Amino acid sequence: MNSTRYIIWITNLSFAAGLLLFFYTRPYVDLLPFLVLHRWLPVLPPIVPPLFLFAVTALWLWFRTKGKRLLFLAVIASFLPVLITLSAPILPEVLFDRQWFLITIVLFILSPIFITIASPLIRKLNVCRIALFILSAWLLSFSFMFFVFLLMSRANALPLSATFALVTGLSVLTYSLSGGKCGFTSKLLIMANVILFLAAIAQLFFTGNAKTSDDIEEPLRKAALITAGPYLQNMQKTSITILWETTTPLPGKVIVSPRKEALLSPEIEQGDSPAEGQCITVESPSVTIHEVTINNLAENTPYYYRVVSNGVGLEIGSFRTAYEGSEPFDFVVYGDSQEMFDWAEYLVRNRHKEVCNSILTNSPQAQFVVHVGDMTFLGNEHERWIREFFGRAGELIRNTVVWPVIGNHELNASWYFDYFSLPNADEHYYSFDYGNSRFIVLAVEGYAVGHEYGPPTRTPMEPGSPQYEWLKKTLENSQDKTWRFVFFHQSPFASGIEGGYTPASKIFEPLFEQYHVNAVFSGHDHLHEVSIKDNIVYIVTGGGGGPVFSLQPDLRHNPYSCYFKATWHHCNVHIADDGFEIKAIDLKGRVFHSVKVIGNYSPNITLQE
Ligand SMILES: [Fe+2]
Numbered sequence: 001m002n003s004t005r006y007i008i009w010i011t012n013l014s015f016a017a018g019l020l021l022f023f024y025t026r027p028y029v030d031l032l033p034f035l036v037l038h039r040w041l042p043v044l045p046p047i048v049p050p051l052f053l054f055a056v057t058a059l060w061l062w063f064r065t066k067g068k069r070l071l072f073l074a075v076i077a078s079f080l081p082v083l084i085t086l087s088a089p090i091l092p093e094v095l096f097d098r099q100w101f102l103i104t105i106v107l108f109i110l111s112p113i114f115i116t117i118a119s120p121l122i123r124k125l126n127v128c129r130i131a132l133f134i135l136s137a138w139l140l141s142f143s144f145m146f147f148v149f150l151l152m153s154r155a156n157a158l159p160l161s162a163t164f165a166l167v168t169g170l171s172v173l174t175y176s177l178s179g180g181k182c183g184f185t186s187k188l189l190i191m192a193n194v195i196l197f198l199a200a201i202a203q204l205f206f207t208g209n210a211k212t213s214d215d216i217e218e219p220l221r222k223a224a225l226i227t228a229g230p231y232l233q234n235m236q237k238t239s240i241t242i243l244w245e246t247t248t249p250l251p252g253k254v255i256v257s258p259r260k261e262a263l264l265s266p267e268i269e270q271g272d273s274p275a276e277g278q279c280i281t282v283e284s285p286s287v288t289i290h291e292v293t294i295n296n297l298a299e300n301t302p303y304y305y306r307v308v309s310n311g312v313g314l315e316i317g318s319f320r321t322a323y324e325g326s327e328p329f330d331f332v333v334y335g336d337s338q339e340m341f342d343w344a345e346y347l348v349r350n351r352h353k354e355v356c357n358s359i360l361t362n363s364p365q366a367q368f369v370v371h372v373g374d375m376t377f378l379g380n381e382h383e384r385w386i387r388e389f390f391g392r393a394g395e396l397i398r399n400t401v402v403w404p405v406i407g408n409h410e411l412n413a414s415w416y417f418d419y420f421s422l423p424n425a426d427e428h429y430y431s432f433d434y435g436n437s438r439f440i441v442l443a444v445e446g447y448a449v450g451h452e453y454g455p456p457t458r459t460p461m462e463p464g465s466p467q468y469e470w471l472k473k474t475l476e477n478s479q480d481k482t483w484r485f486v487f488f489h490q491s492p493f494a495s496g497i498e499g500g501y502t503p504a505s506k507i508f509e510p511l512f513e514q515y516h517v518n519a520v521f522s523g524h525d526h527l528h529e530v531s532i533k534d535n536i537v538y539i540v541t542g543g544g545g546g547p548v549f550s551l552q553p554d555l556r557h558n559p560y561s562c563y564f565k566a567t568w569h570h571c572n573v574h575i576a577d578d579g580f581e582i583k584a585i586d587l588k589g590r591v592f593h594s595v596k597v598i599g600n601y602s603p604n605i606t607l608q609e
């Protein structure tokens, strides 16, 4: 082999190494299943992989454009916007908000013009062909950017493959318009891409609008003028609160019975109260958000209930009252069910409904659900609550109490406080007991970086603030409980795009350690992560339906991370007297990770994949 061939091989290999390193450290690396080895990755400064890729690409091009230095410069200039697009850590929030976006667009627009000027081959073509080449190159650039956006937003398979088809098709077209020779393979590629593209269009046409999956459409609910619910809140040993929302203020009532048959009488169907003696009927005044508390119930007992609204008896719901004691139980934690923008509904299908169905199927024994925040994309918009939260979770929350945690997307708007009925005067934070455990919900909602959708409100949490003092007292009083679990939106330890929230860890951690908190659950990063620090298990469970976020290894700053996976899921927690187990369950019902904790003060913690 002569020296030129050696150089060609070296440049080829270094280019491949540059690409591998770059994609290894991109947030969408786990889309390439064969590359998911994140624990073995070196922690690199974020700039290193793109710079390395740029250097090896320049080297590669230098040897292939020998004698045409102007062309080398033009091609390397056109590679820059591609690199910037691929380097953007998250779309659309960062890319569309940054000055980088403008620079990228300008470079995208100018680069085919540079190449035309620099290439003797293109310069020889007629004006019409040159114009077509530039147009095709622009379309290629924009479809490529759109492809990256879809890739990072975990778009559905067909829009993703159709855009990929568009990108490869336009690449071949641009190449042939620039005077390059298109062989049989190129033509075959174009044919395959056209078929893929048409299939995607056909699917869009036949499946229609993905938005119409809500429960709201049901005729019964329409007749009862219901927009949200009925759903359960504030489950206690002898009481529970039932809520529902109607389109206009009108009176309503709830009928509760330990016997399901008692709620099936024709009188209730017609909106009357039943004659059955075992039923409790509680009236609600003429309001839109109805909040009815049922008292004097028996502890740890199953009940059925039926809401009557506008003279219509709705579907029967069920619940079980809480209890105190060492009997084992299960609960579910999930979060970040927020959806994407309206226009992205088809492209990036939201999975909240699927997550709720998975909870119903795979964790039917759960006594309650904790939602760790970001219920809707914009918590100050009523229709988003109806569609994104109540529409998707309707069946789940009719039969299982959902304890909410306020997230940054709730925007501290009044809807959160109107819709949830919580056992504390300040509903930002509260606690409840179940079985042998205490559950503590905190608010760190306004501290997220990069969310400017609403007013910058935040619940103070520093020592001396009401929340901090309340937490201290609540933890102090919980030492007679076997287990203590804490929930707040932004985890102190996370490796995803959002990253760990350091102030929360600095402020809360000493209290968690002092008062033996056993596990802390959060969301915010749309993924599943397990971290362990000082015998406390920190879980991020933000795969509740919104677009999932991937690992950001080059920005990784969580030294306590033990497991990470970006996928839609929920956590099932099984509590016993001697220990507890947290299982992460995906949409197919597979337990993809579990954490087993045995013993309280110096526990034996085992992880299993
Ligand atoms: Fe979120």
Ligand SMILES: [Fe+2]
Pocket: 374, 407, 408, 409, 448, 489, 523, 524, 525
């Ligand atoms: Fe969040």
